[in-house]
Amino acid sequence: MQTPAPVLGRRALNxxxxxxxxxxxxxxxxxxxxxxxxxxxxxxxxxxxxTALWSRLDSFQPAELGDLLLRRDVARVAAMRSTVHLLTAEDALLLPVLTAIVGERGARARGPFSDTLRALDLAELAAAGREILEAEPLAPARLGERLRERWPHGSPDALAHGVRYLLPLVQTTPRAVWGQSGATIWTTTRAWLGRDRQDLDDPAAREAALRGVVLRYLAAFGPASTADVQRWSGLTRLAPVLEGLRGELVSFRAEPDPSARAGRAGRAGRELFDLPDAPRPDAETPAPVRFLPDFDNALLSHADRDRIVAEEHRRALARANGRTPGVVLVDGFVAAAWSLRRERAAAALDVEPLRPLARAEIRDVAAEAEVLVRFLAEDASAHEVVIADR
Known part of the structure; x- marks a missing residue:
C-alpha cells in the first residue's frame, strides 16, 4: 500500500x-x-x-548590479511569460529559447496589433528584425520605421511589437544602470553577448536543459505543482517533464483551505514536487518584514499564490493601468503596498496597509522602510516614511 504524500499547509509553503x-x-x-x-x-x-536584491542580500550595493550590467554578465531580456527579466548571460542565451513559444503566442494573440501581424509571415519578420538590430541597436520606434520600409502597409508599432515577441532582445545599457539614464534600445542577445546556445538546436539537449530549469525553479520557488511551474514559465504541457523527474524528487499535497471556493480548494490539494534536500522550515519560523518591488517573482510564480498573498489582498493591489505597487511582507505575507515619492530634494516612502497592523508590526515596517528610503533615494536631502492609517 502506497504511503500518502505528506500535507503542507499555507504557512509551511510560505x-x-x-x-x-x-x-x-x-x-x-x-x-x-x-x-x-x-x-x-x-x-x-x-x-x-x-530593491529585490536589497531585500535578499546582506550589504548589497547598487554599483554591484550596475557593474554586472555594464560588463554584460547580466542582461535585461524577455523570457518567462514573455516579460522582461534580469538574467545572467548564460540564462539570457538559454531561457528565451526555451520559452520562445510563449512569445510566438503573444505575437499571434488578438490585440491592437493583430491586424498587421496576422497578414505577415512571422519568420520573415523575425529575420528582418534580427538583420536590422544586429547591424545597429535601435529604439522600438526607429525599428518600426525601418521595418515599414519593407512592409509599407504595416503599423510601425505593430511591426516592432512583433519583433519584440519573436526575438530574444536585450535592452542595452546604460538603461537600468544605477545613477545613469537611457532610453529603451534593443539588440539581440547574440549581438550583445557575442554568442548563441547552439546545443539547443538538438531536441535531446533542449529537453535536458528544460529539465534543468524545472529543477532550478523548484530550488527557488518550491514545493510546487505542475500548474505552478507552468504559470512561472508561461509554458504548457509540462506534466511529462515533472513525471520524468519524479525519481529525483519528493512529493507533497497542499492542504485544502476549507474557507476557499470549491475550485480553489481543489487546486490547493494538488500534488507538489520538491527537491529532497531543499529547505522546508517549520511553519512557525519567524519571518521579518520585507519590502518587495512591483512584479516581484515571489508574488507571480505560482498558480496558487495564497502561500504569499491572500486573494482579497491580491485584488486590492490591482490597478487600472495594469501595474502593481511594491508590497510589504509582514509575518511572511503581503500586508501593505508601498511607493516612493520624490518632491524636489526630499524623498518619502508611503506605506498603505491592506489590513490593520499591530503596534509592533507598524514599528517593524517603519524601521525597514527607513533604511529602504535612504537606499532608494541616497541623493535626497530629507527622508520620510509615511504609514497610512487603516
Whole structure:
C-alpha cells in the first residue's frame, strides 16, 4: 500500500518559499549568484531588481548590479511569460529559447496589433528584425520605421511589437544602470553577448536543459505543482517533464483551505514536487518584514499564490493601468503596498496597509522602510516614511 504524500499547509509553503527566496534572512552572497539562483528577477521596471536584491542580500550595493550590467554578465531580456527579466548571460542565451513559444503566442494573440501581424509571415519578420538590430541597436520606434520600409502597409508599432515577441532582445545599457539614464534600445542577445546556445538546436539537449530549469525553479520557488511551474514559465504541457523527474524528487499535497471556493480548494490539494534536500522550515519560523518591488517573482510564480498573498489582498493591489505597487511582507505575507515619492530634494516612502497592523508590526515596517528610503533615494536631502492609517 502506497504511503500518502505528506500535507503542507499555507504557512509551511510560505516559509519554504521565503527561505529559498532569501527573505527569511538576508543571504551573504554576490548579486550575480543571487540572480542565477532565482532564475532571474522580474525587471519590467528598470530599478525593480535593485530593491529585490536589497531585500535578499546582506550589504548589497547598487554599483554591484550596475557593474554586472555594464560588463554584460547580466542582461535585461524577455523570457518567462514573455516579460522582461534580469538574467545572467548564460540564462539570457538559454531561457528565451526555451520559452520562445510563449512569445510566438503573444505575437499571434488578438490585440491592437493583430491586424498587421496576422497578414505577415512571422519568420520573415523575425529575420528582418534580427538583420536590422544586429547591424545597429535601435529604439522600438526607429525599428518600426525601418521595418515599414519593407512592409509599407504595416503599423510601425505593430511591426516592432512583433519583433519584440519573436526575438530574444536585450535592452542595452546604460538603461537600468544605477545613477545613469537611457532610453529603451534593443539588440539581440547574440549581438550583445557575442554568442548563441547552439546545443539547443538538438531536441535531446533542449529537453535536458528544460529539465534543468524545472529543477532550478523548484530550488527557488518550491514545493510546487505542475500548474505552478507552468504559470512561472508561461509554458504548457509540462506534466511529462515533472513525471520524468519524479525519481529525483519528493512529493507533497497542499492542504485544502476549507474557507476557499470549491475550485480553489481543489487546486490547493494538488500534488507538489520538491527537491529532497531543499529547505522546508517549520511553519512557525519567524519571518521579518520585507519590502518587495512591483512584479516581484515571489508574488507571480505560482498558480496558487495564497502561500504569499491572500486573494482579497491580491485584488486590492490591482490597478487600472495594469501595474502593481511594491508590497510589504509582514509575518511572511503581503500586508501593505508601498511607493516612493520624490518632491524636489526630499524623498518619502508611503506605506498603505491592506489590513490593520499591530503596534509592533507598524514599528517593524517603519524601521525597514527607513533604511529602504535612504537606499532608494541616497541623493535626497530629507527622508520620510509615511504609514497610512487603516
Amino acid at each position: 516559509r519554504a518559499l521565503l527561505a529559498r527566496q532569501h527573505l527569511l534572512a538576508r543571504h551573504e552572497g554576490a548579486a550575480l549568484d543571487e540572480v542565477d539562483h532565482l532564475v532571474g528577477l522580474q525587471a519590467q521596471a528598470p530599478w525593480s531588481p535593485y
